[in-house]
Amino acid sequence: MLAVFVARRAASFRNRLQIALPGVALAGCLFGVAPAHAFSLDDVTARAKKLAGQPYAAPVSNLPPVFARMQFADYIKIQPKMDQVEWKGDATPFKLGFYHQGMHFSTPVRISEVVDNRVQEIRYEPGRFDFGDLKLDRAATNKLGYAGFRVMYPVNRADKLDEVMSVLGASYFRVIGKGQVYGLSARGLAINTGLSEPEEFPAFREFWIERPKPQDKHLVFYALLDSQSATGAYRFELRPDNNAVLKVQARVFMRNPVKKLGIAPLTSMFLFGPNQMRDANNFRPALHDSNGLSIHTGDNEWIWRPLNNPKYVALSMFQVNNPRGFGLMQRGREFAAYEDLKDRYDLRPSAWIEPQGDWGRGKVELVEIPTPDETNDNIVSFWTPDQLPPKGTPIKADYTIHWTMDERGAVTKDLAWVKQTLRTAGEITQANLIRHLDGSLGFLVDFEGGPLADLPPNAPVQASFSVGDNAEVIENVLQPNPVTKGYRATLRIKVKDPNKVVEMREALVLDGKQVSETWSYQIPPGTALSTPSQAVK
Incomplete structure (x- = not known):
């Protein structure tokens, strides 16, 4: 069973786009008419609770063969047209681009915008995409949809849009701030991670994105999560800046019992570094998106755990009740530490989780999975509660993710x-x-x-x-x-x-x-x- 688990995780496809399992769409609109009240997390929570009481409906692929057989090199040729981005004619500094279905993304996600508390679906339009030199029958796109979305904002220069957030695949998302490049990912939820049995990947099924006002410097959106064992309602508030900040409110309902539930999971890559002897044939002194797990316990202890690329799957547990913070960090910002002009590991952010309120008794867990190369995300970290609430009662987890290159700033100044x-x-x-x-x-x-x-x-x-x-x-x-x-x-x-x-x-x-x-x-x-x-x- 261990070999099955490793193979399943090794299938995690990176190449600067996080690919795990596809997101899926609901058969019908969740909110067919505009609500009379302000749209909020409560609306999505009610839907998640109702969904948890129903049998799980596995998604069915709608991909024609030409898209289902697509390889990564062809998939990335499908790019959003910048003159067709959402809100292109609006004064808001935020714009939305979309990911097209294809390859592993076999079912569409539903994306709606919220304007003045009214919900309206953003309909799929193949004309939003540039398909490059792909030889496609354009009729093959007629019944397809979006696989995810990108958030664009002028974080580096006032006159240029930068992609600052990517939401694609299962419940994965990535965020960057000024001067940063994509590295590690976050997830909405982790289920049975680090066990000998296959991991379960919950998926965001539907999104509702508030159209920002012209003066807004933040973007709010909601997500509905669904899987065989759990459902969830999420509110995200993104604030791009030198160090991007993402506020998360999660309400998770259990549909079936699980062996392990991971809250605020982070996923990264560690191949080698100075703490682990490297391949003598590789010119780079280090190759990783993160090189350690940092923990601030409820008892005010600060722990630093350097990462490994082990020979076998390794699971580390730290009993941390009411954690004050934890994160996968990239310590060491000197270019000479990596010597990589192509992938710029020196510019990849750390992700620091700051819980809001008391989370109770639980553990911060670290899963390290062997990998032969840098194309696999082989590091996972999350907090898991010692006890789950009864069925029908949500797990409430509010936290802030800081995407930063100021790792020293995350540790108290009173300690070395x-x-x-x-x-x-x-x-x-x-x-x-x-x-x-x-x-x-x-x-x-x-x-x-x-x-x-x-x-x-x-x-x-x-x-x-x-x-x-x-x-x-x-x-x-x-x-x-x-x-x-x-x-x-x-x-x-x-x-x-x-x-x-x-x-x-x-x-x-x-x-x-x-x-x-x-x-x-x-x-x-x-x-x-x-x-x-x-x-x-």
């Missing part, structure tokens, strides 16, 4: 943070001063910022650390780093059984008080190899 984690083969210096690899593993952790820069050279900073039973600590040295005005911890260990996991934690302490976030690292089974010839590919 982990700037980088370096992995190396462990070594000893012989009597003749020649270095000798001794079969151990070495980790160098650079802490910087917060109170460290103002400490005197002789400050009694100490390293508080713990290592699991599957490893022996050979050396743990803490020394000031004059280059960063921080501290470098060097931890050398010998793994007892490389087929078992190793957990490690380290933090800086001064006068009995923790002055850094907690570095929490896992060596997955099968990856405790210390020489370059044994490096994980």
